Amino acid sequence: MKLTLNLFSRLGLTVALGVSAVTAQAQTAAAPPPAWKQGMPDSMANSTLAPLPAKLTATKAADVPLSRIKLPPGFKVEVWADSVPGSRAITRGDGGKYYVGTRPLGRIYEITDNGSTRTSRVVIDKLDQPTAAFKDGSLYVVAVDKVLRFDGIDKNPNVAPVDLTANFNFPPEKHHNWKYVAFGPDGKLYVPFGAPCNICEPPSAEYAQIRRYNADGSGMEVLARGIRNTVGFDWHPQTKELWFSNHGRDWLGDDTPHDTMNRLKMGGHYGFPSCHQGNLPDPDVKRAKPCEGIEQPVALMGPHAATMGVMFYTGTMFPPEYRNVLFNARKGSWNRTKKIGHDVVLVRADADGKNAKVEPFMTGFSNEADQSFWGRPAYLHQMADGSVLVSDEQMGVIYRVTYSK
Amino acid sequence: MPLFNIRKAWAFLGVALLATPFSWGQAPSSRVALCGACHGAQGNSTLPNIPSLAGQPKIFLENQLVLIREGMRDIPQMKGMLDNVPDSELTALAQHYAALPATKPNASRQQALYSRGEALSKDMRCGICHLPNYVGREQMPRLAGQREDYLLLTMRAMKSNQAVGRDPIMSASLHGISDEDLQAIAHFLALTTP
Numbered sequence: 001m002k003l004t005l006n007l008f009s010r011l012g013l014t015v016a017l018g019v020s021a022v023t024a025q026a027q028t029a030a031a032p033p034p035a036w037k038q039g040m041p042d043s044m045a046n047s048t049l050a051p052l053p054a055k056l057t058a059t060k061a062a063d064v065p066l067s068r069i070k071l072p073p074g075f076k077v078e079v080w081a082d083s084v085p086g087s088r089a090i091t092r093g094d095g096g097k098y099y100v101g102t103r104p105l106g107r108i109y110e111i112t113d114n115g116s117t118r119t120s121r122v123v124i125d126k127l128d129q130p131t132a133a134f135k136d137g138s139l140y141v142v143a144v145d146k147v148l149r150f151d152g153i154d155k156n157p158n159v160a161p162v163d164l165t166a167n168f169n170f171p172p173e174k175h176h177n178w179k180y181v182a183f184g185p186d187g188k189l190y191v192p193f194g195a196p197c198n199i200c201e202p203p204s205a206e207y208a209q210i211r212r213y214n215a216d217g218s219g220m221e222v223l224a225r226g227i228r229n230t231v232g233f234d235w236h237p238q239t240k241e242l243w244f245s246n247h248g249r250d251w252l253g254d255d256t257p258h259d260t261m262n263r264l265k266m267g268g269h270y271g272f273p274s275c276h277q278g279n280l281p282d283p284d285v286k287r288a289k290p291c292e293g294i295e296q297p298v299a300l301m302g303p304h305a306a307t308m309g310v311m312f313y314t315g316t317m318f319p320p321e322y323r324n325v326l327f328n329a330r331k332g333s334w335n336r337t338k339k340i341g342h343d344v345v346l347v348r349a350d351a352d353g354k355n356a357k358v359e360p361f362m363t364g365f366s367n368e369a370d371q372s373f374w375g376r377p378a379y380l381h382q383m384a385d386g387s388v389l390v391s392d393e394q395m396g397v398i399y400r401v402t403y404s405k
Numbered sequence: 406m407p408l409f410n411i412r413k414a415w416a417f418l419g420v421a422l423l424a425t426p427f428s429w430g431q432a433p434s435s436r437v438a439l440c441g442a443c444h445g446a447q448g449n450s451t452l453p454n455i456p457s458l459a460g461q462p463k464i465f466l467e468n469q470l471v472l473i474r475e476g477m478r479d480i481p482q483m484k485g486m487l488d489n490v491p492d493s494e495l496t497a498l499a500q501h502y503a504a505l506p507a508t509k510p511n512a513s514r515q516q517a518l519y520s521r522g523e524a525l526s527k528d529m530r531c532g533i534c535h536l537p538n539y540v541g542r543e544q545m546p547r548l549a550g551q552r553e554d555y556l557l558l559t560m561r562a563m564k565s566n567q568a569v570g571r572d573p574i575m576s577a578s579l580h581g582i583s584d585e586d587l588q589a590i591a592h593f594l595a596l597t598t599p
Contacts, residue, residue: 034577037530050534053464053544056471057492085471104468105475126477174573 035175039199039284040251051334052373054104058083059395065374070364071401074319077362080389080400081111081118087391087398089131089180090381091139095154098381099123099139100391100398101131103178108132108141110157111398123150124161129178133189135215140189142181144174147217167217171196171206176229180309185240188212188219192244194229199249199273199284208272210244210264226269226294232310232379233264237324238351243298245307245328248276250335256280259307260297261328263353268295298349299356305341306331309379315386318403324351329377329390332366342366342373344380344390362390362401432497439486440498448505456555460507460599464543466499478570507599510550514596522593525586529578539597553595560587 040047061079069077081087081100087109089101098111106127111120124130128144139150141161147168148161168191171177176194184190195208202208210223210230223242233244242264248257257276274282274290278297281290301307309329313322325346332341342365349356365375376394383389383400390399440458444450448459458466472478474487474495487495526532526539534545541547548556562568564579564587579587 034574034580036534036574037578040530045530045533046537047533048536050545054468055464056468057496105471105477126475175577 035197036250038197038251039249044251049335049337052332052376054086055394055396056085056104057396058085059397061397064395064397068364068374069362069399071362074403074405076402076404077399078402079397081120081398083396084109084111084120084391084398085396086393087396088378088393090379090389090391090398091132091134091182092381092383093134093139093154094137097154098389099132099134101129101141102396103129103393106130106143108139110153121157123153124148128174131179131181133181133183135183135187135189138215140181140215142179142191144177144179145170164217168213169217169220171204173203173207178231180231180233182233183215184212184242185235186212187215189215190223190233190242192227192230192233194227195272198251199282201273201285210242223266224264224268224270224295226272226275227262228270228272231306231308232328234310234312234326236263236351237312237314243310243312243326243353245301245310246270246297247306248303249273249282250304252276252283253303254336254338255303258297258300258303259305259330261299261301261307261310261326261347261356262295262297265295269293270295298353299347299358301328301345301347301358302330302333302340304333304336306333307341308377309391311380311382311388313382313388315382315388317386318388322346327361327380327388329380331376331378331393332373339366339368339371339373342376344377365392432494432501436490436494436498437501440502443482444502447508448502449508450552450555453552454554454558455552456559457507457551458502459505460540460550461503461547462541462543462545463499463503465541465546466502467496468544470495470498472570507547507550509598510596512553512596515592518589518592519596520593521586522589522591525590526593529590531578531590539594540599547599548594549597550599551595553591556591556594557587560591 059082061082064079084100086102086104087100088103091099100109100111107125108123108130109120110123111118130141130143133140137152139153141148147164149164150159150161153159171193173196175196179191181189181191190212193207193209195202208227209225210227211220212223213220227246229247230244233242235242244262246260246262248259257280260277271294273285274287275294277300278294279291307328308331311327313325313327325348327344328347329344330341333339343360344362346359346361347356366373375392377390378393379391381389387400387402443452443455444458448457450457473480473483474490535541535548539549560579563575566576
């Protein structure tokens with residue numbers, strides 16, 4: 001292995017010392033490896049695995065191959081909203097409007113549900129991968145480097161946002177810092193700080209964390225550490241514990257490490273960078289007894305599967321056996337010679353996280369035979385009637401899944 | 406880029422727009438003519454610092470056209486040219502240029518520079534994304550046979566974090582590299598047969 005610990009610690013030091021150190025570094029030594037190359041062994045130097053392309057143009061409902069989607073008996077799927085390129089985050093406003101964040105074009109869409117049809121407008125665009133949450137009449141837009149609050153947007157669609165960015169003190173490195181955000185049962189805003197690399201000793205302590213804040217950005221608390229990149233979480237309906245997805249690192253082969261589903265233990269450490277999936281020591285960032293004291297996952301979600309949006313089902317539309325079950329969107333792998341994911345799965349587990357079983361729920365977005373895919377489920381949202389919205393980041397549409405006997 | 410070319414392009418567009426009806430699903434010839442004024446009639450540029458579009462991956466072209474239209478990738482010479490152009494037309498343009506053959510490079514090879522660029526490209530693993538023969542795929546551009554001056558201009562911008570709207574992966578990938586190395590890589594890639 002050519003990439004050494006030395007290189008990573010040097011990177012950490014360089015960033016910590018600031019710009020002048022970076023300049024000096026660039027003149028005297030090899031550059032730190034870019035995130036995609038970190039941890040890539042020489043044996044994979046000729047690999048052609050690479051992130052999958054985003055689609056930036058709008059897709060009409062009629063052009064979505066809806067009939068290929070498979071669901072358990074009794075479930076139906078429709079295209080609920082179309083022409084939302086790169087749609088990912090979904091949140092619902094108090095007045096019943098929906099807000100959808102998109103990544104490549106940096107937009108927040110407002111979608112108005114007129115019953116059988118939907119209309120949409122762009123609230124704001126050109127942000128860095130914005131996502132959204134809603135509380136007490138205000139829309140919170142959280143980009144990689146910005147937090148904006150739109151007060152009373154229901155009554156005043158053109159309200160100028162209040163810029164809360166300074167209060168949140170986001171980290172300078174942008175990699176893995178798309179933010180899944182949600183207000184918890186405690187009224188606080190939960191915000192992940194992803195690791196700014198594939199695998200590294202983070203340049204400063206603020207990365208690989210889950211934090212929570214008061215809605216205005218005050219009262220920050222670090223809740224847990226060693227979390228490489230969570231891109232989905234929700235609170236267990238009975239225990240009120242936070243369960244969160246976490247992406248495993250790249251370039252450790254097709255079958256390791258797994259993405260994971262986890263329960264949040266206050267003050268817990270989840271292993272990054274030295275231990276993955278609770279039991280797998282990292283070959284690049286080595287420590288003595290790296291997995292000792294590391295929180296164990298509830299479930300392994302598939303290697304490189306890109307486990308994303310998390311939602312506990314609490315509605316009554318779906319049959320009783322779906323109550324309190326965790327739904328998880330898996331966007332699909334790139335760092336794997338055979339693709340997995342591109343689906344929505346269920347995690348059935350005891351309330352204490354024991355006896356977890358992962359089973360398919362919504363499939364048909366990919367074709368194993370030719371390794372093609374057309375859809376990438378990313379985010380889940382339960383509607384008031386108990387139906388479930390699923391955003392498809394590839395198609396730029398939102399599906400609605402319903403059930404009837 | 407010399408100003409007269411832009412003027413010529415706009416004049417050409419004015420005539421072409423009057424002459425050409427628009428149809429869905431097909432790149433209107435007026436638009437193709439406008440692009441061609443700078444990027445070459447067949448998508449192979451003959452102008453300094455203007456990239457060739459012929460034989461680029463369709464998704465790459467489509468994504469860039471959207472980003473340029475949205476103002477997220479800022480190209481002063483193209484400002485306003487794609488305003489309000491519908492997605493369907495951008496897709497058609499992307500298909501049009503993706504299907505055109507890239508011309509073979511005809512510049513003279515400086516062997517030492519070429520060899521150094523070849524080794525650097527391999528060592529930096531450019532081929533993982535751009536493919537081992539650098540023809541690009543999906544969202545990643547074809548580098549083989551692209552104009553040398555454009556490759557160098559772009560890599561310099563990426564290296565110094567000035568390439569607004571381009572994939573930040575490239576800034577990270579070129580971080581700290583010397584200008585001599587960039588020149589070698591640009592020379593090698595430009596003289597690589599697409």
